Amino acid sequence: MSRRTRSVRADSLGVGLATGTYGISFGALGTTSGLDVAQTCALSLLAFTGASQFAFVGVVAAGGAPLTGALTAVLLGSRNLFYGVSLAALLRLRGLARLAGAHLVIDESTAMAVAQEDERDGRTGFWWTGLSVFLLWNLATLVGAVVGSAIGDPRTYGLDAAVAAAFLGLLWPRLSTTAGRLCALVGASVALVLVSWTPAGVPIIAGGAVAVLVGLLWPVREGS
Template sequence: MRSLLRTPSVLLRVAPGDLVRDASLVWLASGVVGVSFGAISVAGGLPVWVPVVLSLVVYAGSAQFSAVGVLLAGGGPLAAAATGLLLNTRTVAFGLAVADVLGRGRVARFLGAHLVTDETVAFALAQEDPARRRAAFWISGLGLFAVWNLGVLGGALAGGALGDTARFGLDAAFPAVLVALVLPTLRKDPAVRRAALAGAAVALAVTPLVPAGLPVLLALAGLALHGRREAAVRA
């Protein structure tokens, strides 16, 4: 509990103004995609409460889109849940990457684990010192959670009024933001850059062969390259 109570003081020490400014780009992209998710769910025939509850409890964009896709295609709840769980296995690696950022208190770790996403992890790891990484994680994570859920609620209430959201090119928003977040780390760390390129190559190679979502999981193979190099350095 003490580690969670210390979080506000950590945020103040690192001058969070610039972190809020940078995180706002992620929030904006999240809100827009959240509106898309809510609208698609309701326009497909699901009641408003389904995307809203999914966003509060599951809180994982790709898993939510996949689960709703299965439901709208006629699949059952178990198939939808299994699809979401499979896509979310990548967050295991993300959780390990930011384990020190969450703190040691049980409450902080429980709440922080719910905020672990591609965006919060990338934003946190792009910072240079531990205090700033922790502040970046909590600032981006709490803001992202709020904006995503508000966007989903707005989209769900709008229902089919938005029409075909695919025409807005919303699917390109998150990848663009993620690339911007990870570029600083890729530039300064050759080992991370090699691992990222290896993972990207694997994902591109298997994309025509496997179902949507699996290329992202298979891209984690790039971590094996990074792990071998780290072991060699220690030896």
């Protein structure tokens, strides 16, 4: 094993540890927002994309319908489709391996894969990051869910604001470009306009859809 490969594996495990332990927050929020332990853990196992999971829990906690929460989660998770397209040529997966790989396509595994100069290191980064995040995220979700089910009303501890704080933490690093700031501003403006007279979850869906549209059109505008 080369020194570079060992370095990629170590970095991947570090990312997995840092990201995976954050699942404790999701587990606690899930059970304090109305889901039981099994439902919260099932979301981490089957959905496995943090922003979408927090979106679903946020809508449900605000009184929105589960279907609205699911639509919001799908909208936020749609970015993984574009990640998958960019990773297909690098991973070159077939059959069940392709299905497993698709489930591990997240922000962290994609970033580690495309950051490597060598294709072999890129594949190493993808699998080691994806698997370490998956395992630790699900273990942390279980711990958080069990703890969350025992502490009662989340408002007592300020956890009702944690979903918004989590989204802000995910969004902030992506506001370093003009396009990113424009998308965030437009999406937030649409959501704020709708929040007082539409059902819970609808402002997020509408704001997110408009932000995606702006993001798709922005490169064309820049090139004109």
